[in-house]
Amino acid sequence: MRCSCCNKNLTDFESVLRHPVTMEFLDICSRCLKDIPINPVEPASEIDDVDYDDIEELFYRESIVTGKQIGRAHV
Numbered sequence: 001m002r003c004s005c006c007n008k009n010l011t012d013f014e015s016v017l018r019h020p021v022t023m024e025f026l027d028i029c030s031r032c033l034k035d036i037p038i039n040p041v042e043p044a045s046e047i048d049d050v051d052y053d054d055i056e057e058l059f060y061r062e063s064i065v066t067g068k069q070i071g072r073a074h075v
């Protein structure tokens with residue numbers, strides 16, 4: 001796959017970057033991206049899922065602690 005701007009060969013990373021709004025593949029190399037005022041969505045969005053799980057787990061732990069406190073308050 002080649003850059004749609006300069007026709008340079010895209011790296012694996014560049015070829016999976018997506019447009020933040022349309023979520024379509026940009027097919028633009030990192031050099032050309034610097035001239036474009038958009039923040040491409042990186043495939044590392046999988047890491048966001050992990051972060052979300054961590055947050056969920058934090059809420060879960062917090063709810064356990066809070067639940068105990070509320071329980072004691074009611075009793």
Ligand SMILES: [Zn+2]
Nearest residue numbers: 003006029032
């Ligand atoms: Zn390019």
